[in-house]
Every structure is written in structure tokens, then in C-alpha cells.
Amino acid sequence: MNNYIKFFGTAGGRFSVFNQIRASGGIWLSLSGTNVLVDPGPGSLIKLIESGRSARDIDAVYLSHRHLDHSADINSVVESMTSGGRKHHGAVFAPDDAWDDDPVILKYNRSNYDNIRTCAGSSWSVGNIKISTPLKLMHPVENFAVRFDGNSCSVGYISDTLYFEPLKKVFSNIDILIINTVFVHSRENIYHLSVHDVIPIISAVKPKKAVITHFSTEVLRENPDKIASELSKSGIEVIAAYDGMQIKLDEI
Numbered sequence: 001m002n003n004y005i006k007f008f009g010t011a012g013g014r015f016s017v018f019n020q021i022r023a024s025g026g027i028w029l030s031l032s033g034t035n036v037l038v039d040p041g042p043g044s045l046i047k048l049i050e051s052g053r054s055a056r057d058i059d060a061v062y063l064s065h066r067h068l069d070h071s072a073d074i075n076s077v078v079e080s081m082t083s084g085g086r087k088h089h090g091a092v093f094a095p096d097d098a099w100d101d102d103p104v105i106l107k108y109n110r111s112n113y114d115n116i117r118t119c120a121g122s123s124w125s126v127g128n129i130k131i132s133t134p135l136k137l138m139h140p141v142e143n144f145a146v147r148f149d150g151n152s153c154s155v156g157y158i159s160d161t162l163y164f165e166p167l168k169k170v171f172s173n174i175d176i177l178i179i180n181t182v183f184v185h186s187r188e189n190i191y192h193l194s195v196h197d198v199i200p201i202i203s204a205v206k207p208k209k210a211v212i213t214h215f216s217t218e219v220l221r222e223n224p225d226k227i228a229s230e231l232s233k234s235g236i237e238v239i240a241a242y243d244g245m246q247i248k249l250d251e252i
């Protein structure tokens with residue numbers, strides 16, 4: 001089975017995303033023949049099509065949270081996934097506040113796919129994989145840590161959050177751990193992870209490989225590859241994502 005992750009974007013933080021210093025198309029996950037598009041931010045549909053893929057091949061769109069750098073293209077992607085609303089196809093996973101007040105997911109097309117409301121401690125089967133959301137993250141809007149389990153490999157994703165101790169126990173037996181590492185230094189009252197938060201998480205979770213992504217201009221200035229090689233001194237291999245990067249999971 002061809003299991004892989006492809007990054008359609010690696011930008012994080014307002015300046016980096018809304019000036020497109022890095023792209024922000026989200027993450028394509030292909031696991032055991034099931035395809036999930038995670039966090040379709042601005043430009044996601046274009047990146048998907050430019051990569052030679054079709055949105056009709058998506059089995060699920062997983063939206064971690066409603067902020068625009070993660071959700072801006074969700075309606076375009078879902079419209080394309082459902083053949084312009086003509087065909088019931090696929091599922092969309094998102095927290096309540098992405099569906100309810102001031103919804104980022106438009107209502108008119110919702111009958112054309114499975115509407116899944118994420119919550120802490122739940123899991124669902126989609127195609128050949130299991131999607132689980134074990135922990136509510138600390139972010140100004142609803143957001144959950146998520147893991148995707150295929151037949152032979154697993155991927156964990158910690159989206160935007162303040163660092164807090166339960167992150168160290170959020171996953172066990174995970175092959176790849178993707179961590180949104182927005183800043184170099186933690187900032188007060190900004191609910192994002194920084195480089196310094198990565199070590200305690202990976203040292204406790206012990207993934208086979210960790211990937212940092214969602215970079216602000218601060219991280220980009222400091223050179224993400226250099227940061228990743230510093231972090232790898234922890235004993236866990238850390239790589240810095242770049243736009244278009246593909247990781248073959250069968251080789252890990």
C-alpha cells in the first residue's frame with residue numbers, strides 16, 4: 001500500500017499565511033487507500049489540483065479548527081469533492097463552532113456529505129482508517145488533537161494550541177507526529193506552540209519521526225531546517241516541512 005503525507009502548505013501565523021510567504025493548502029494524507037485532506041487553508045484547492053490530484057478522491061476533509069488559515073478553502077474543496085454538489089460523497093470532520101454560529105462551513109451543500117462533529121474522546125471509521133480525537137487543545141476556538149490510524153501506520157497531528165502537560169500523553173504508538181510550531185519563543189496570551197514546546201512533547205510521545213510545520217516568519221527567519229536538526233538532538237528525528245514535501249510512510 002502506498003502510504004504517504006504530502007504538505008500542500010506549511011505557513012502559520014497571520015503574516016506568513018496572508019502574505020503567502022509559505023503556502024497554506026493543508027496536508028494530504030493517504031493511508032491504507034483512504035485519502036484525508038487536513039486543514040484546507042487559503043489556496044488548498046489550487047494546490048490539490050496542481051499536484052495532479054482530484055478532490056473527488058478525498059474520502060474525508062478534517063478541519064482541526066475554524067481559523068481562516070486552516071479553513072478558508074473548505075467550501076471550495078468540499079464543492080469539488082461532491083462534484084459541485086451533484087454527488088453525495090465523503091465526510092467533513094469539524095468542531096461544533098465550525099458548523100454553528102457564523103459557520104465557516106456553508107450550509108447549502110451539507111446534505112451532500114457526512115457531517116461529523118469532532119469532540120474529545122471520540123473515534124470514527126472512514127474507509128480503511130480510524131480517525132480519533134483524544135484531547136481538546138487550548139486554543140481560543142474549539143480544536144482537538146487527532147490521530148489517523150491505517151492498517152500499517154499512524155499519524156498524529158497537534159494543531160494550534162498553548163503548551164499544556166496532557167500533550168505529553170496525547171498519543172502512544174504513533175509513527176509520525178506533526179506539530180504546528182508557530183513561534184521560536186513562546187508569547188504570553190498567544191495560544192500557539194513554540195520550538196521550546198516541541199522537546200517535552202516528542203520526548204514523551206516518542207514518535208518514530210516528528211515533523212514541525214505551520215511556520216510564522218519568526219521561525220522562517222531562524223531557518224526551520226536548522227531548528228529541526230537542533231531538536232533532533234533529543235534522540236527523536238525531527239524534520240521541518242516545506243511546501244510540496246512528501247513523506248513516504250512505508251519507509252519509516
Ligand SMILES: [Zn+2]
Binds near residue numbers: 065139160
Ligand atoms: Zn488557530
